[in-house]
Amino acid sequence: MGQLFVKICGITRPDQAEAIAALGVSALGFIAVPNTPRYLPPSAMAGWVGSLPVVRVGVFLDQEPHTIATWVEVTGLTAVQLHGQESPQDCHRLGELLPGIPRIKALRIRHLSDLEKSAAYVGCVETLLLDAYHPQRAGGTGQTLNWQELAHGSLPLPWLLAGGLNPDNIGLALSQVTPSGIDLSSGVESKPGDKDLGKVERLLQHIRSQGWAVAASLPHPKLSGSLLQ
Numbered sequence: 349m350g351q352l353f354v355k356i357c358g359i360t361r362p363d364q365a366e367a368i369a370a371l372g373v374s375a376l377g378f379i380a381v382p383n384t385p386r387y388l389p390p391s392a393m394a395g396w397v398g399s400l401p402v403v404r405v406g407v408f409l410d411q412e413p414h415t416i417a418t419w420v421e422v423t424g425l426t427a428v429q430l431h432g433q434e435s436p437q438d439c440h441r442l443g444e445l446l447p448g449i450p451r452i453k454a455l456r457i458r459h460l461s462d463l464e465k466s467a468a469y470v471g472c473v474e475t476l477l478l479d480a481y482h483p484q485r486a487g488g489t490g491q492t493l494n495w496q497e498l499a500h501g502s503l504p505l506p507w508l509l510a511g512g513l514n515p516d517n518i519g520l521a522l523s524q525v526t527p528s529g530i531d532l533s534s535g536v537e538s539k540p541g542d543k544d545l546g547k548v549e550r551l552l553q554h555i556r557s558q559g560w561a562v563a564a565s566l567p568h569p570k571l572s573g574s575l576l577q
Contacts, residue, residue: 406419
């Protein structure tokens, strides 16, 4: 099947981070959004995040590019995920401030037509992330996307599938769409911020049993567009 980027997001504990990295995931995600259930301030990340042997993604929400750049420098993050209403200009500016740090732009998808906004981010980010739309919450809702509908769309950049994924539905999701990677948080938790290592292990077993290899790095953009299916 090829390689699949596997990101486990909303990590809050060093012991769980080390254990999940050892299971063989591609990346761990750390929430840099105050007043959210899985938030970690930079002081809490600085002592240990930078030593983890995987891609280390900071998740931000409508924060100033300079603030994000400072956070990355202090904590040892190796990629940033922008989960709010960040404009292509914001993403471009962030690239100037953080050369060599990949940018992931999350798009909240309610209808297939929402994919059209992805074109504006070509050249401004390296990867897209598709998450389920929720009127009040920007992520971590446990709601799934309409995978059958997504299979009829197209995107101009590599993309990660998010939104309500768990070990029990990942096989069905990957049978209907073919993302460059997947992003899970609540689907591998016992409660917000407390990861269930057994669920992560089961997730990886399902992925590998379908013939996927876990990618070591974020996918690189291609010059041509990529179909979802």
